[in-house]
Structures are given as structure tokens and as C-alpha cells.
Amino acid sequence: MEIIDTHAHLEEVEDLKEAIRRAVKVGVTAIIAVGSDYESNLWVMHESWKYGTSRLRIYPALGLHPCGLNVSRIDETISLIEKNLDNIVALGEVGLDYWYGDARKSDSVRGVQRDVFRRILNLARMSDKPVSIHSRGAWMDCVDMAIEAGVKRAIFHWFSGPLEALKKILDYGYYVSATPAAAYSKEHRKILVRTPLENIVLETDSPVVYAGEAAEPAHIIKALKAVAELKGESMETVAEKTTENARKIFKFG
Numbered sequence: 248m249e250i251i252d253t254h255a256h257l258e259e260v261e262d263l264k265e266a267i268r269r270a271v272k273v274g275v276t277a278i279i280a281v282g283s284d285y286e287s288n289l290w291v292m293h294e295s296w297k298y299g300t301s302r303l304r305i306y307p308a309l310g311l312h313p314c315g316l317n318v319s320r321i322d323e324t325i326s327l328i329e330k331n332l333d334n335i336v337a338l339g340e341v342g343l344d345y346w347y348g349d350a351r352k353s354d355s356v357r358g359v360q361r362d363v364f365r366r367i368l369n370l371a372r373m374s375d376k377p378v379s380i381h382s383r384g385a386w387m388d389c390v391d392m393a394i395e396a397g398v399k400r401a402i403f404h405w406f407s408g409p410l411e412a413l414k415k416i417l418d419y420g421y422y423v424s425a426t427p428a429a430a431y432s433k434e435h436r437k438i439l440v441r442t443p444l445e446n447i448v449l450e451t452d453s454p455v456v457y458a459g460e461a462a463e464p465a466h467i468i469k470a471l472k473a474v475a476e477l478k479g480e481s482m483e484t485v486a487e488k489t490t491e492n493a494r495k496i497f498k499f500g
């Protein structure tokens with residue numbers, strides 16, 4: 248089996264070298280290392296590849312996460328991303344989160360998030376790169392903005408939004424990613440049941456904590472198993488299909 252973890256925050260994973268070894272054992276052959284801010288983007292660019300092996304490659308993605316945006320560093324971060332477009336396979340993690348902190352109540356905080364998201368979507372369109380999108384509490388806005396920006400390949404990461412937003416995602420040929428939460432989250436499962444395998448990829452969002460356990464890329468097996476059960480397919484079939492999807496999205500051989 249060959250599996251691709253399409254979204255992980257590797258700089259935050261404890262004892263990453265060992266974690267990568269365990270990932271290889273379960274069949275992970277590639278990981279997309281996503282950045283969240285200026286510092287993590289630097290790590291993704293300069294350090295992440297060092298943890299790759301002959302059996303598992305690490306691919307860089309640069310982004311600016313909507314949660315806890317440091318307003319004073321927005322321009323600097325976006326220009327770092329812009330300068331490195333040729334060296335990355337995707338933009339991310341980016342998006343909107345209307346449930347985070349002040350964004351719950353403040354229109355201006357949401358406005359800042361949308362401004363950042365729009366700028367990065369434009370970079371994605373210009374460079375023809377896919378985007379890994381965080382959309383909590385802002386599902387429809389995220390989908391609409393990706394469409395408006397003319398982005399061709401988008402993954403709505405860990406998608407758990409309303410079905411109207413899913414319909415648009417599928418109409419535009421975009422993707423959703425399944426995380427280990429697919430084993431227990433009602434909202435996430437509802438989405439995966441209604442999304443064809445052709446539009447699903449897998450990820451761990453490591454080191455997010457699921458059901459009391461911090462994720463690492465080897466836990467992609469939990470996402471794989473849950474999707475296989477929801478779809479009534481074998482794990483091999485789901486691995487093959489989702490890996491093929493990921494290769495198509497990130498354009499690697």
C-alpha cells in the first residue's frame with residue numbers, strides 16, 4: 248500500500264525522525280509539510296526535506312494560517328511565499344476561521360483573514376498551485392473565494408461544513424481531505440459519505456490531538472480505515488484512489 252499524508256505540521260511533531268520511520272512502516276511514501284506562519288514556513292523550506300528518506304519524500308507547502316494572524320508580519324510572510332513559489336508544491340495552510348478568538352464577533356478580524364486568504368489564492372492562481380484550505384465556521388466564504396479567485400485545484404482540509412458548500416466543492420472539481428476524525432466525528436463523516444472517492448485525499452494534520460492522542464503521519468491509517476468503512480471499500484482500494492488523487496493535485500510522479 249502506498250499512502251500520501253497531504254497535510255501535516257511536521258515542525259510540531261515530537262521526535263520527528265522516529266515518527267517518519269513509523270510512517271514508512273505503514274506505507275506512507277510522501278508527506279506535504281504545510282507552513283502556518285513566517286517561522287514555520289522557514290522550517291518547511293529549509294529543514295523539512297532533511298527528514299525525508301529514500302522511501303518517504305517530504306514536499307513543502309507555504310501558507311499563512313487564519314488563526315492568530317500576526318498582523319505586523321503579514322506582508323513579510325506573503326512576500327516570503329511569493330519568492331518561493333517555484334520551490335513548493337502547494338499553498339497552505341491558508342483559509343478562514345470565523346470561530347477562532349476575536350473572529351467570532353469582530354467583522355474587522357474576519358476582514359483581515361479574508362484579505363490574507365484572497366492574496367494567497369491569487370498567488371495560487373498565478374502559479375497554478377493547489378491550495379490546502381482551512382474553513383472552520385467560514386465554509387461557504389472559503390468555497391466562494393476559491394472559485395472567485397479562479398483557483399483550479401483546492402483541498403478543503405478536514406472538511407466538516409454544510410452540504411450546500413460540499414455541493415459547490417464537488418461541482419468545481421475540488422477535493423476534501425479525510426483526517427483520523429473520520430472515525431468518530433459526525434460532521435466529518437457526513438461529508439465523506441457524500442463525497443465520491445474521486446474527490447477525497449487523506450491527511451493527519453499532525454500533531455493535532457484526536458480522541459486524546461497526538462497525531463503523527465503513521466496515523467493516516469486511521470483515516471484510511473474510516474474512509475474504507477464509510478465507503479464499503481477495501482483499504483487497498485481507498486489507498487490507491489486517494490494516492491492517485493494526491494499525485495494529480497500536487498503534480499508529482
Ligand SMILES: [Zn+2]
Pocket residue numbers: 254256340452
Ligand atoms: Zn493544519
